[in-house]
Amino acid sequence: MTSQQQLLARFSEPVPRYTSYPTAPHFHDGVDPTTARQWVTALGAGQTLSLYVHVPYCDRLCWFCACHTKHTLKYEPVAAYLESLKCEIETMGRLVSPDVIVTGLHWGGGSPTMLKPEDMHRLMGWLRAAFTFAENAEISVEMDPNDLDEARYDALAEIGVTRASLGVQDFDPKVQKTINRLQTFEQTAEVIAAMRKRGVRSVNCDLLYGLPYQTLDTMAKTVADIISLKPDRIALFGYAHVPWMKKHQALIPEDALPDAEERFRQMSLAAEMLAEAGYEPIGIDHFALAGDTLAKAARTGRLRRNFQGYTDESADALIGLGASSISQLPEGYWQNMPATGEYRRMVESGDLAVVRGVALQPEDRARAFVIERIMCAYGFSACELKARFDAGTDEIIAEAQAYARENPEVCDYDRFGFRLKNEAFPFARSVAAVFDTYLGRGKGRHSAAV
Structure with missing residues (x-):
């Protein structure tokens, strides 16, 4: 294998x-x-x-x-x-x-x-x-x-x-x-x-x-x-x-x-x-x-x-x-009503059709950055993470270091930060999930990682 x-x-x-x-x-x-x-x-x-x-x-x-x-x-x-x-x-x-x-x-x-x-x-x-x-x-x-x-x-x-x-x-x-x-x-x-x-x-x-x-x-x-x-x-x-x-x-x-x-x-x-x-x-x-x-x-x-x-x-x-x-705003996300009939009623009344969303907390922003960088560039810079954000960065870095120690076949962590190995690139979604503190808390079901 x-x-x-x-x-x-x-x-x-x-x-x-x-x-x-x-x-x-x-x-x-x-x-x-x-x-x-x-x-x-x-x-x-x-x-x-x-x-x-x-x-x-x-x-x-x-x-x-x-x-x-x-x-x-x-x-x-x-x-x-x-x-x-x-x-x-x-x-x-x-x-x-x-x-x-x-x-x-x-x-x-x-x-x-x-x-x-x-x-x-x-x-x-x-x-x-x-x-x-x-x-x-x-x-x-x-x-x-x-x-x-x-x-x-x-x-x-x-x-x-x-x-x-x-x-x-x-x-x-x-x-x-x-x-x-x-x-x-x-x-x-x-x-x-x-x-x-x-x-x-x-x-x-x-x-x-x-x-x-x-x-x-x-x-x-x-x-x-x-x-x-x-x-x-x-x-x-x-x-x-x-x-x-x-x-x-x-x-x-x-x-x-x-x-x-x-x-x-x-x-x-x-x-x-x-x-x-x-x-x-x-x-x-x-x-x-x-x-x-x-x-x-x-x-x-x-x-x-x-x-x-x-x-x-x-x-x-x-x-x-x-x-x-x-929608994605600096403060967070919202979603419009999915049902077209109800959506039409809401907007025709002069209101917005917003029905749910989430406001970003300080640690959410740091984790969002890390997950996006893993998805886009297969890793993240610890220096850039700490320079951009105040909350949660030490914990995230500790998680990255621990994951790299335990999974040397997947990724490295050095003075430049966290980086997936080439053969692990197709599995970036799964590695990004390591830094998702919400995963497992909700009832959402997801599709296959690859």
Whole structure:
């Protein structure tokens, strides 16, 4: 058994994805609209803001999906939701100082490309009227090739999209049929060509390993096809099978899912192929060409992690708009009402739709820094930790030193700080969990670590 196989067997327990700390299962109703208003109005001149807009509708439901979304074949619910979203945008816009500059915007879902071209323009118009955008603001949109046509391509270009993000998952027909995600290579290539023709300078593609009926051969074929399209970024996620949270995942036959060792082999094969094609590894599950801003951020220590995953976005705050969206402010996190009907009622009354969250304590901030650095750079500097934070640093350093002494095959601790060994990089989530004092206190269940 190789050292990595031994680590895989050891780090088999499910752990959080660490897109926040504390993680979402520890959010509570003590953070409410009043709290959110206080946090937002505290943002001032010189600070920057990133926006996330959630469109919780799809015209087909992918059975692997764990996002907050619902299936609809009618446009009326989408149109009605947009009017409610307008209310929230206007309410939030009145709270955010015009001296706070928006440097990034991401439309996610669901399928934002379900929107009609005229509604894409309306939504972007509402956002620009409510917030102050930087001239070079990054604007990214998640795209479903099955939604897109020439009018939508044009609308996306006209509203200023700078990055197209496409879910691919896998091109194998049997896998696609089993997860209810039919999408050909030709469709995907057409979207990338159409957006690049219209001046979009960056393209991201999402792939999944660990899907039903995936094999090393089907994974190799999908990765090779994606490499041929030369996207700037590739996200390689492990399928998270959480049918207790997402009932439609019960439609996926569990006996068709690869086991932990096969998942690891699929991930390793894809990572090797991407590296050979010139993609630099970014954290645990992203890859980027050397000239991409994400790769540059990773090389210079500026890589960050938020609810969208790895990012080079350095904004002081992230505000999520729409049902279920999550916001991150210097003081803490909040989440909007996930149920679209109740969300609409709340925002149409002129209030915010905040239903839960968590205020950061001094030690939370230090542990959040450590966990983010492990997820982004496979370690942390003890000197930087002590320079940044007052509370909890001695305890964290002692924990890191003890863990390194007890686990020399996983990591080192020296005068520079804590550092994972190369063969332990894929298990960064599990190592980060060592510093999570909330883990085990709540009822949250998590997906497989690899």
